[in-house]
Amino acid sequence: MTIEKYFIYLAVMAGVTYLIRALPLAICRSKVKNKFVKSFLAYIPYAVLSAMTFPAVIYSTGRLVSGIVGTVVGIFLSYKRKSLLTVAVAACVAAFIAGLL
Protein backbone atom coordinates (compact mmCIF):
# COMPACT_ATOMS: atom_id res chain seq x y z
CA MET A 1 0.00 0.00 0.00
CA THR A 2 1.44 3.37 -1.01
CA ILE A 3 1.43 6.31 1.39
CA GLU A 4 -1.03 8.16 -0.91
CA LYS A 5 -3.42 5.22 -0.91
CA TYR A 6 -3.18 4.99 2.87
CA PHE A 7 -4.18 8.61 3.32
CA ILE A 8 -7.11 8.28 0.92
CA TYR A 9 -8.40 5.27 2.87
CA LEU A 10 -7.87 7.15 6.10
CA ALA A 11 -9.75 10.22 4.88
CA VAL A 12 -12.75 8.16 3.73
CA MET A 13 -12.79 6.11 6.93
CA ALA A 14 -12.45 9.06 9.30
CA GLY A 15 -14.71 11.35 7.26
CA VAL A 16 -17.65 8.92 7.13
CA THR A 17 -17.25 8.09 10.81
CA TYR A 18 -17.13 11.75 11.82
CA LEU A 19 -20.19 12.77 9.81
CA ILE A 20 -22.25 9.89 11.23
CA ARG A 21 -21.60 11.14 14.75
CA ALA A 22 -21.48 14.89 14.42
CA LEU A 23 -24.38 15.59 12.05
CA PRO A 24 -27.15 14.15 14.24
CA LEU A 25 -25.76 16.01 17.24
CA ALA A 26 -25.56 19.26 15.23
CA ILE A 27 -29.01 18.92 13.67
CA CYS A 28 -31.11 17.61 16.58
CA ARG A 29 -31.70 20.75 18.60
CA SER A 30 -35.10 20.19 20.16
CA LYS A 31 -36.20 17.70 22.77
CA VAL A 32 -38.09 14.68 21.47
CA LYS A 33 -41.62 14.61 22.93
CA ASN A 34 -42.89 11.45 21.30
CA LYS A 35 -42.93 8.66 23.87
CA PHE A 36 -42.19 5.90 21.36
CA VAL A 37 -39.14 7.71 19.97
CA LYS A 38 -37.92 8.57 23.46
CA SER A 39 -38.18 4.94 24.53
CA PHE A 40 -36.49 3.75 21.36
CA LEU A 41 -33.58 6.15 21.91
CA ALA A 42 -33.26 5.07 25.55
CA TYR A 43 -33.02 1.40 24.61
CA ILE A 44 -30.89 1.56 21.44
CA PRO A 45 -27.40 1.88 22.98
CA TYR A 46 -27.91 -1.09 25.27
CA ALA A 47 -29.40 -3.14 22.43
CA VAL A 48 -26.40 -2.26 20.20
CA LEU A 49 -23.85 -3.27 22.81
CA SER A 50 -25.75 -6.47 23.60
CA ALA A 51 -25.90 -7.45 19.91
CA MET A 52 -22.18 -6.68 19.51
CA THR A 53 -21.22 -8.64 22.62
CA PHE A 54 -23.31 -11.77 22.27
CA PRO A 55 -22.32 -14.23 20.99
CA ALA A 56 -19.07 -12.61 19.67
CA VAL A 57 -17.50 -12.51 23.15
CA ILE A 58 -17.19 -16.30 23.41
CA TYR A 59 -15.22 -16.39 20.12
CA SER A 60 -13.08 -13.35 20.93
CA THR A 61 -10.01 -15.15 22.24
CA GLY A 62 -9.61 -17.59 19.39
CA ARG A 63 -10.43 -20.57 21.64
CA LEU A 64 -13.96 -21.38 22.76
CA VAL A 65 -12.97 -22.60 26.24
CA SER A 66 -11.03 -19.48 27.18
CA GLY A 67 -13.73 -17.30 25.60
CA ILE A 68 -16.47 -18.90 27.68
CA VAL A 69 -14.44 -18.70 30.90
CA GLY A 70 -13.68 -15.02 30.24
CA THR A 71 -17.36 -14.36 29.48
CA VAL A 72 -18.58 -15.98 32.70
CA VAL A 73 -16.07 -14.00 34.75
CA GLY A 74 -17.03 -10.80 32.91
CA ILE A 75 -20.76 -11.30 33.46
CA PHE A 76 -20.26 -12.10 37.14
CA LEU A 77 -18.09 -9.03 37.84
CA SER A 78 -20.38 -6.76 35.81
CA TYR A 79 -23.30 -7.99 37.87
CA LYS A 80 -21.30 -7.09 40.98
CA ARG A 81 -21.04 -3.55 39.50
CA LYS A 82 -17.25 -3.63 39.07
CA SER A 83 -15.76 -0.85 36.90
CA LEU A 84 -15.16 -1.07 33.12
CA LEU A 85 -11.47 -1.55 33.76
CA THR A 86 -11.84 -4.25 36.41
CA VAL A 87 -14.22 -6.26 34.24
CA ALA A 88 -12.08 -5.89 31.09
CA VAL A 89 -8.83 -6.86 32.83
CA ALA A 90 -10.36 -9.73 34.82
CA ALA A 91 -11.95 -11.17 31.67
CA CYS A 92 -8.56 -11.04 29.91
CA VAL A 93 -6.76 -12.66 32.85
CA ALA A 94 -9.43 -15.39 33.14
CA ALA A 95 -9.25 -16.06 29.39
CA PHE A 96 -5.46 -16.13 29.56
CA ILE A 97 -5.41 -18.64 32.44
CA ALA A 98 -8.06 -20.82 30.79
CA GLY A 99 -5.98 -20.71 27.60
CA LEU A 100 -2.99 -22.17 29.46
CA LEU A 101 -4.94 -25.17 30.77
Place this chain on the structure above:
Amino acid sequence: MTSNINKVKYTKDLKKGLHDGIPIALGYISVSFTFGLMGTSSGMLWWQTLLISMTNLTSAGQFAGLEIMVTAGSLIEMALTQLIINIRYALMSISLSQKTDTTFNLPTRLAIGFGVTDEIFAVAVSRNKTVSRYYMAGLLIMPYLGWALGTAAGAVLGAVIPDYISNALGIAIYGMFMAIIIPQARDNSKYLIIIIIAAILSCCFKWIAVLQNVSSGFVIIICAVLASVIGAVLYPVEDEVED
Protein backbone atom coordinates in the same frame (compact mmCIF):
# COMPACT_ATOMS: atom_id res chain seq x y z
CA MET B 1 -22.49 36.93 40.17
CA THR B 2 -24.33 34.45 38.00
CA SER B 3 -21.28 34.04 35.79
CA ASN B 4 -19.11 33.26 38.82
CA ILE B 5 -21.54 30.62 39.96
CA ASN B 6 -21.51 29.22 36.43
CA LYS B 7 -17.72 29.25 36.34
CA VAL B 8 -17.55 27.20 39.51
CA LYS B 9 -20.18 24.81 38.19
CA TYR B 10 -18.37 24.41 34.86
CA THR B 11 -14.99 23.78 36.48
CA LYS B 12 -16.67 21.16 38.63
CA ASP B 13 -18.27 19.66 35.51
CA LEU B 14 -14.92 19.48 33.74
CA LYS B 15 -13.27 17.75 36.70
CA LYS B 16 -16.19 15.35 37.06
CA GLY B 17 -15.90 14.53 33.35
CA LEU B 18 -12.15 13.92 33.58
CA HIS B 19 -12.73 11.67 36.59
CA ASP B 20 -15.50 9.67 34.91
CA GLY B 21 -13.30 9.24 31.83
CA ILE B 22 -10.45 7.49 33.64
CA PRO B 23 -11.98 3.99 33.82
CA ILE B 24 -13.00 4.28 30.16
CA ALA B 25 -9.45 5.34 29.26
CA LEU B 26 -7.92 2.37 31.07
CA GLY B 27 -10.34 0.00 29.37
CA TYR B 28 -9.49 1.60 26.02
CA ILE B 29 -5.77 1.09 26.53
CA SER B 30 -6.25 -2.68 26.61
CA VAL B 31 -8.52 -2.69 23.55
CA SER B 32 -6.49 -0.26 21.46
CA PHE B 33 -3.35 -2.18 22.39
CA THR B 34 -4.92 -5.13 20.57
CA PHE B 35 -5.66 -2.87 17.61
CA GLY B 36 -2.04 -1.71 17.56
CA LEU B 37 -0.86 -5.34 17.62
CA MET B 38 -3.12 -6.17 14.68
CA GLY B 39 -1.92 -3.16 12.70
CA THR B 40 1.72 -4.16 12.99
CA SER B 41 1.05 -7.83 12.25
CA SER B 42 -0.89 -6.73 9.12
CA GLY B 43 2.20 -4.92 7.86
CA MET B 44 1.25 -1.34 8.72
CA LEU B 45 3.83 1.14 10.00
CA TRP B 46 3.32 2.06 13.67
CA TRP B 47 2.37 5.66 12.92
CA GLN B 48 -0.15 4.55 10.31
CA THR B 49 -1.98 2.43 12.88
CA LEU B 50 -1.76 5.22 15.44
CA LEU B 51 -3.16 7.78 13.00
CA ILE B 52 -6.20 5.55 12.34
CA SER B 53 -6.93 5.53 16.07
CA MET B 54 -6.41 9.27 16.43
CA THR B 55 -8.73 10.18 13.55
CA ASN B 56 -11.45 7.54 14.06
CA LEU B 57 -11.87 6.68 17.74
CA THR B 58 -14.04 3.66 17.02
CA SER B 59 -13.51 0.03 17.91
CA ALA B 60 -15.37 -2.25 15.53
CA GLY B 61 -15.11 0.34 12.71
CA GLN B 62 -11.33 0.51 12.95
CA PHE B 63 -10.84 -3.25 13.04
CA ALA B 64 -12.99 -3.58 9.89
CA GLY B 65 -11.29 -0.59 8.23
CA LEU B 66 -7.83 -1.99 8.86
CA GLU B 67 -8.88 -5.24 7.21
CA ILE B 68 -10.13 -3.35 4.14
CA MET B 69 -6.87 -1.39 3.90
CA VAL B 70 -4.60 -4.42 4.05
CA THR B 71 -6.75 -6.43 1.63
CA ALA B 72 -6.87 -3.42 -0.74
CA GLY B 73 -10.67 -3.18 -0.73
CA SER B 74 -12.46 -0.44 -2.66
CA LEU B 75 -13.16 3.01 -1.23
CA ILE B 76 -16.91 2.37 -1.63
CA GLU B 77 -16.56 -0.73 0.52
CA MET B 78 -14.63 1.29 3.08
CA ALA B 79 -17.28 4.01 3.18
CA LEU B 80 -20.21 1.57 3.34
CA THR B 81 -18.60 -0.59 6.01
CA GLN B 82 -17.90 2.42 8.22
CA LEU B 83 -21.43 3.68 7.63
CA ILE B 84 -23.04 0.40 8.61
CA ILE B 85 -20.85 -0.44 11.58
CA ASN B 86 -20.91 3.09 12.94
CA ILE B 87 -24.54 4.04 12.22
CA ARG B 88 -25.26 3.18 15.86
CA TYR B 89 -23.32 6.32 16.76
CA ALA B 90 -25.90 8.37 14.87
CA LEU B 91 -28.57 6.87 17.09
CA MET B 92 -26.42 7.58 20.15
CA SER B 93 -25.81 11.17 19.02
CA ILE B 94 -29.56 11.72 18.66
CA SER B 95 -30.07 10.18 22.07
CA LEU B 96 -27.26 12.33 23.53
CA SER B 97 -28.75 15.47 21.96
CA GLN B 98 -31.72 14.94 24.30
CA LYS B 99 -29.47 15.23 27.36
CA THR B 100 -27.46 18.33 26.44
CA ASP B 101 -27.94 21.63 28.24
CA THR B 102 -27.82 25.20 26.89
CA THR B 103 -23.99 25.29 26.69
CA PHE B 104 -24.17 23.08 23.57
CA ASN B 105 -23.89 25.54 20.67
CA LEU B 106 -23.13 24.49 17.09
CA PRO B 107 -19.29 24.49 17.29
CA THR B 108 -19.52 22.48 20.51
CA ARG B 109 -21.81 19.94 18.88
CA LEU B 110 -19.46 19.62 15.89
CA ALA B 111 -16.48 19.11 18.21
CA ILE B 112 -18.10 16.79 20.78
CA GLY B 113 -19.62 14.77 17.92
CA PHE B 114 -16.15 13.43 17.11
CA GLY B 115 -15.99 11.68 20.47
CA VAL B 116 -19.33 9.88 20.73
CA THR B 117 -18.26 6.29 21.45
CA ASP B 118 -20.27 3.47 23.02
CA GLU B 119 -18.72 3.91 26.44
CA ILE B 120 -18.56 7.72 26.50
CA PHE B 121 -22.17 7.82 25.40
CA ALA B 122 -23.24 5.26 27.99
CA VAL B 123 -21.53 7.12 30.82
CA ALA B 124 -22.92 10.49 29.68
CA VAL B 125 -26.54 9.36 29.41
CA SER B 126 -26.45 7.23 32.55
CA ARG B 127 -26.08 10.47 34.55
CA ASN B 128 -29.46 11.35 35.91
CA LYS B 129 -29.30 14.93 34.63
CA THR B 130 -28.46 17.07 31.60
CA VAL B 131 -24.81 17.30 30.51
CA SER B 132 -22.85 20.50 29.83
CA ARG B 133 -20.14 20.85 27.19
CA TYR B 134 -17.59 21.12 30.01
CA TYR B 135 -18.56 17.74 31.37
CA MET B 136 -18.46 16.21 27.87
CA ALA B 137 -15.08 17.79 27.06
CA GLY B 138 -13.66 16.40 30.30
CA LEU B 139 -15.19 13.00 29.63
CA LEU B 140 -13.58 12.79 26.15
CA ILE B 141 -9.99 13.72 26.99
CA MET B 142 -8.78 10.69 28.96
CA PRO B 143 -10.38 8.02 26.72
CA TYR B 144 -8.94 9.77 23.64
CA LEU B 145 -5.45 9.75 25.14
CA GLY B 146 -5.87 6.15 26.33
CA TRP B 147 -7.03 5.04 22.88
CA ALA B 148 -4.03 6.72 21.20
CA LEU B 149 -1.43 5.57 23.74
CA GLY B 150 -2.69 1.98 23.75
CA THR B 151 -2.57 1.85 19.96
CA ALA B 152 0.97 3.23 19.86
CA ALA B 153 2.14 0.76 22.52
CA GLY B 154 0.52 -2.19 20.74
CA ALA B 155 1.90 -1.15 17.34
CA VAL B 156 5.44 -0.72 18.65
CA LEU B 157 5.46 -3.80 20.91
CA GLY B 158 3.52 -5.94 18.44
CA ALA B 159 6.58 -7.78 17.26
CA VAL B 160 7.53 -9.03 20.73
CA ILE B 161 4.14 -10.04 22.21
CA PRO B 162 3.41 -13.79 21.97
CA ASP B 163 0.08 -15.01 20.53
CA TYR B 164 -1.26 -16.51 23.75
CA ILE B 165 -1.18 -13.07 25.36
CA SER B 166 -2.59 -11.12 22.44
CA ASN B 167 -5.40 -13.69 22.02
CA ALA B 168 -6.48 -13.23 25.64
CA LEU B 169 -6.60 -9.45 25.11
CA GLY B 170 -9.24 -9.93 22.42
CA ILE B 171 -11.93 -10.22 25.07
CA ALA B 172 -11.16 -6.82 26.67
CA ILE B 173 -13.58 -4.78 24.60
CA TYR B 174 -16.45 -7.15 25.38
CA GLY B 175 -15.63 -6.98 29.08
CA MET B 176 -16.12 -3.25 28.79
CA PHE B 177 -19.44 -3.66 26.99
CA MET B 178 -20.69 -6.11 29.63
CA ALA B 179 -19.73 -3.69 32.39
CA ILE B 180 -22.05 -1.13 30.78
CA ILE B 181 -25.11 -3.22 29.97
CA ILE B 182 -25.28 -5.74 32.82
CA PRO B 183 -25.62 -3.30 35.76
CA GLN B 184 -28.39 -1.56 33.81
CA ALA B 185 -30.10 -4.92 33.26
CA ARG B 186 -29.81 -5.67 36.96
CA ASP B 187 -31.43 -2.37 37.95
CA ASN B 188 -34.24 -2.31 35.43
CA SER B 189 -36.03 -5.40 34.13
CA LYS B 190 -37.22 -3.54 30.99
CA TYR B 191 -33.61 -3.09 29.93
CA LEU B 192 -32.86 -6.70 30.87
CA ILE B 193 -35.56 -7.90 28.46
CA ILE B 194 -34.35 -5.64 25.60
CA ILE B 195 -30.74 -6.74 26.17
CA ILE B 196 -31.78 -10.41 26.09
CA ILE B 197 -33.87 -9.93 22.93
CA ALA B 198 -30.93 -8.25 21.16
CA ALA B 199 -28.55 -11.02 22.27
CA ILE B 200 -30.89 -13.81 21.12
CA LEU B 201 -31.38 -12.15 17.71
CA SER B 202 -27.63 -11.73 17.35
CA CYS B 203 -27.07 -15.41 18.20
CA CYS B 204 -29.60 -16.34 15.49
CA PHE B 205 -27.52 -14.48 12.89
CA LYS B 206 -24.40 -16.27 14.08
CA TRP B 207 -25.79 -19.78 14.34
CA ILE B 208 -28.67 -20.14 11.85
CA ALA B 209 -27.23 -21.05 8.46
CA VAL B 210 -29.49 -18.96 6.21
CA LEU B 211 -28.78 -15.81 8.25
CA GLN B 212 -25.00 -16.18 8.31
CA ASN B 213 -24.42 -14.28 5.07
CA VAL B 214 -25.65 -11.01 6.53
CA SER B 215 -22.61 -8.78 7.14
CA SER B 216 -21.69 -8.03 10.75
CA GLY B 217 -22.54 -4.33 10.52
CA PHE B 218 -26.07 -5.07 9.31
CA VAL B 219 -26.54 -7.74 11.98
CA ILE B 220 -25.90 -5.18 14.71
CA ILE B 221 -28.35 -2.69 13.20
CA ILE B 222 -31.12 -5.24 12.63
CA CYS B 223 -30.83 -6.74 16.12
CA ALA B 224 -30.61 -3.42 17.93
CA VAL B 225 -33.42 -1.73 16.02
CA LEU B 226 -35.75 -4.72 16.38
CA ALA B 227 -35.06 -5.11 20.10
CA SER B 228 -35.48 -1.38 20.75
CA VAL B 229 -38.73 -1.17 18.76
CA ILE B 230 -40.12 -4.14 20.68
CA GLY B 231 -39.03 -2.42 23.89
CA ALA B 232 -40.52 0.94 22.92
CA VAL B 233 -43.86 -0.71 22.07
CA LEU B 234 -44.10 -3.00 25.08
CA TYR B 235 -42.32 -0.93 27.72
CA PRO B 236 -42.36 2.82 26.99
CA VAL B 237 -39.98 4.61 29.37
CA GLU B 238 -41.30 7.05 31.95
CA ASP B 239 -40.14 10.66 31.84
CA GLU B 240 -36.68 11.05 33.29
CA VAL B 241 -35.91 13.39 36.13
CA GLU B 242 -33.80 16.35 35.03
CA ASP B 243 -32.31 19.14 37.05
